[in-house]
Amino acid sequence: MRTIKCPVCRKEVPLDSPEMPFCSERCRLIDLGRWANEEYRIPAEPVHPPAPEPEDADEE
Numbered sequence: 001m002r003t004i005k006c007p008v009c010r011k012e013v014p015l016d017s018p019e020m021p022f023c024s025e026r027c028r029l030i031d032l033g034r035w036a037n038e039e040y041r042i043p044a045e046p047v048h049p050p051a052p053e054p055e056d057a058d059e060e
């Protein structure tokens with residue numbers, strides 16, 4: 001039987017597995033979570049330029 005490797009844990013998965021290409025539903029969810037994280041990570045990384053510090057030269 002031909003197998004492929006689970007992209008998550010590298011276990012061999014038979015090509016007729018219902019969870020193809022993952023070895024189990026668990027790995028499928030892990031992979032899904034990874035992608036979700038990646039997608040959220042990019043837009044959720046707000047570019048906060050350091051606020052210019054107002055030079056409060058209030059020292060007389």
Ligand SMILES: [Zn+2]
Nearest residue numbers: 006009023027
């Ligand atoms: Zn796996």
